[in-house]
Amino acid sequence: MAQFLFEHRVRYREADPMGIVYHAHYLDYFEVARTEALRKAGLPYKSLEDDGLFMPVVDLAISYRHPAKYDDLLEIRTRLTLSESATRVTFDYEVVRKGEKDLLVTGHVTLCFFDRKARRPIRAPERIVSLLNEFVSGENA
Amino acid sequence: MAQFLFEHRVRYREADPMGIVYHAHYLDYFEVARTEALRKAGLPYKSLEDDGLFMPVVDLAISYRHPAKYDDLLEIRTRLTLSESATRVTFDYEVVRKGEKDLLVTGHVTLCFFDRKARRPIRAPERIVSLLNEFVSGENA
Amino acid sequence: MAQFLFEHRVRYREADPMGIVYHAHYLDYFEVARTEALRKAGLPYKSLEDDGLFMPVVDLAISYRHPAKYDDLLEIRTRLTLSESATRVTFDYEVVRKGEKDLLVTGHVTLCFFDRKARRPIRAPERIVSLLNEFVSGENA
Amino acid sequence: MAQFLFEHRVRYREADPMGIVYHAHYLDYFEVARTEALRKAGLPYKSLEDDGLFMPVVDLAISYRHPAKYDDLLEIRTRLTLSESATRVTFDYEVVRKGEKDLLVTGHVTLCFFDRKARRPIRAPERIVSLLNEFVSGENA
Numbered sequence: 054m055a056q057f058l059f060e061h062r063v064r065y066r067e068a069d070p071m072g073i074v075y076h077a078h079y080l081d082y083f084e085v086a087r088t089e090a091l092r093k094a095g096l097p098y099k100s101l102e103d104d105g106l107f108m109p110v111v112d113l114a115i116s117y118r119h120p121a122k123y124d125d126l127l128e129i130r131t132r133l134t135l136s137e138s139a140t141r142v143t144f145d146y147e148v149v150r151k152g153e154k155d156l157l158v159t160g161h162v163t164l165c166f167f168d169r170k171a172r173r174p175i176r177a178p179e180r181i182v183s184l185l186n187e188f189v190s191g192e193n194a
Numbered sequence: 195m196a197q198f199l200f201e202h203r204v205r206y207r208e209a210d211p212m213g214i215v216y217h218a219h220y221l222d223y224f225e226v227a228r229t230e231a232l233r234k235a236g237l238p239y240k241s242l243e244d245d246g247l248f249m250p251v252v253d254l255a256i257s258y259r260h261p262a263k264y265d266d267l268l269e270i271r272t273r274l275t276l277s278e279s280a281t282r283v284t285f286d287y288e289v290v291r292k293g294e295k296d297l298l299v300t301g302h303v304t305l306c307f308f309d310r311k312a313r314r315p316i317r318a319p320e321r322i323v324s325l326l327n328e329f330v331s332g333e334n335a
Numbered sequence: 336m337a338q339f340l341f342e343h344r345v346r347y348r349e350a351d352p353m354g355i356v357y358h359a360h361y362l363d364y365f366e367v368a369r370t371e372a373l374r375k376a377g378l379p380y381k382s383l384e385d386d387g388l389f390m391p392v393v394d395l396a397i398s399y400r401h402p403a404k405y406d407d408l409l410e411i412r413t414r415l416t417l418s419e420s421a422t423r424v425t426f427d428y429e430v431v432r433k434g435e436k437d438l439l440v441t442g443h444v445t446l447c448f449f450d451r452k453a454r455r456p457i458r459a460p461e462r463i464v465s466l467l468n469e470f471v472s473g474e475n476a
Numbered sequence: 477m478a479q480f481l482f483e484h485r486v487r488y489r490e491a492d493p494m495g496i497v498y499h500a501h502y503l504d505y506f507e508v509a510r511t512e513a514l515r516k517a518g519l520p521y522k523s524l525e526d527d528g529l530f531m532p533v534v535d536l537a538i539s540y541r542h543p544a545k546y547d548d549l550l551e552i553r554t555r556l557t558l559s560e561s562a563t564r565v566t567f568d569y570e571v572v573r574k575g576e577k578d579l580l581v582t583g584h585v586t587l588c589f590f591d592r593k594a595r596r597p598i599r600a601p602e603r604i605v606s607l608l609n610e611f612v613s614g615e616n617a
Contacts, residue, residue, distance in 0.1 A: 076251040077221035114255035358533040362500035396537035
């Protein structure tokens with residue numbers, strides 16, 4: 054299954070007095086990785102909003118195994134899965150230090166498709182389902 | 195079981211272009227609620243660090259049911275549970291709009307006790323176990 | 336001239352590997368202090384937006400004299416000045432550790448009044464000018 | 477004089493309910509641009525800290541001319557100037573939408589050199605002065 058790779062250099066403001074990345078910032082990394090994965094899939098998030106769709110976060114979970122430090126170069130690996138009903142998409146994440154094997158952090162974030170005008174969750178439009186399925190079955194991005 | 199209440203007014207910078215609280219910011223609210231709960235329990239986190247303890251986050255999960263908006267006054271309800279081995283403590287959270295019943299967000303954050311010098315996880319010192327147990331069995335904070 | 340006082344307890348995520356408040360976070364403190372000052376003046380910012388006004392930031396400056404640390408209780412002092420043309424309002428800030436005299440940080444943030452529909456800067460409506468002038472000439476909030 | 481170019485794609489969490497970049501986030505962009513400029517100059521900030529130096533922010537100012545929006549690709553241009561006494565370094569910034577001419581935001585951030593052990597500001601060590609002067613007089617990075 055297609056996996057999307059994204060690199061991030063840990064910033065000073067992201068490290069806390071323990072000298073490690075503050076736990077909440079992984080959600081920022083996940084957002085950027087997801088945004089770039091969708092762009093790669095031909096679905097820039099901005100165009101979805103312009104088309105009347107929001108994709109709010111429904112749930113998430115993160116597991117912290119080893120700390121990342123200031124100036125570390127991280128690799129965030131993203132895979133996505135569309136729910137059977139096509140109402141939700143889940144992004145699964147793995148974070149490693151680039152070139153190393155140890156998993157530092159793993160997690161997932163699930164988003165739903167939401168109609169801006171109708172103000173309610175919907176099934177993803179066909180065009181989006183197709184593009185996501187193509188991306189999922191595709192080669193490594 | 196003792197529940198700790200904390201109020202937070204949603205800030206402008208916390209609301210996104212959908213006009214709702216960006217999902218990652220709930221982790222900030224959780225941190226403040228947890229810090230103030232520990233202070234109430236007689237365990238200001240700063241004093242723990244001064245005593246040679248860190249409390250890094252081990253895992254967390256959040257479920258988003260309804261959005262909060264800019265300038266909403268939120269009530270964050272916190273309960274804590276010490277693990278049987280006294281190596282971890284879990285904070286369970288519920289977020290509502292103050293005075294309302296609907297749960298907007300629920301979640302938990304688990305932290306471990308970590309010896310700064312030895313650089314490894316440890317069992318919580320007895321003094322901390324006592325204070326936490328007292329807090330847990332106590333009246334509403 | 337009226338001065339508005341706001342207290343903030345430094346959060347863990349706001350302290351950096353030097354153990355001090357990361358410089359950008361003072362802008363968050365300034366935002367909250369300003370929001371609460373306007374609320375006190377009878378002008379909750381949310382109501383301004385509901386009335387068709389935005390107040391974007393035009394310029395700002397900050398001077399850092401002494402660092403604040405994790406868990407410090409800060410007092411943020413705010414004074415505001417309406418420009419002669421009533422097109423801008425400047426908030427001047429002083430930050431001290433509560434109960435101490437040394438200025439840690441000083442700064443200002445200037446915002447303009449902006450018509451949401453017309454998409455251009457405007458003079459503040461009379462009602463707002465009156466309320467701000469009343470607040471400025473009033474007693475300590 | 478050497479100018480360092482850095483690109484940043486505006487993230488969702490950086491845009492506010494006005495749909496534009498929240499003013500404080502430019503300080504994050506400035507930090508990353510500065511960090512990468514120093515790395516280019518042969519002075520990765522992490523190595524400075526490892527050598528016993530901190531570089532805290534002394535003052536800053538920002539002027540906002542036009543808003544940037546979600547998903548905009550920004551170009552942050554950085555120039556640096558070492559003070560005559562070699563105790564401070566100022567980074568001057570210009571932000572544009574990549575490929576466009578209009579300045580969106582301009583600003584500067586001044587940092588000092590601070591001895592971690594002695595806990596006081598110092599003159600920059602000769603090695604650093606040389607590398608910075610070389611960078612300043614060099615070709616576009």
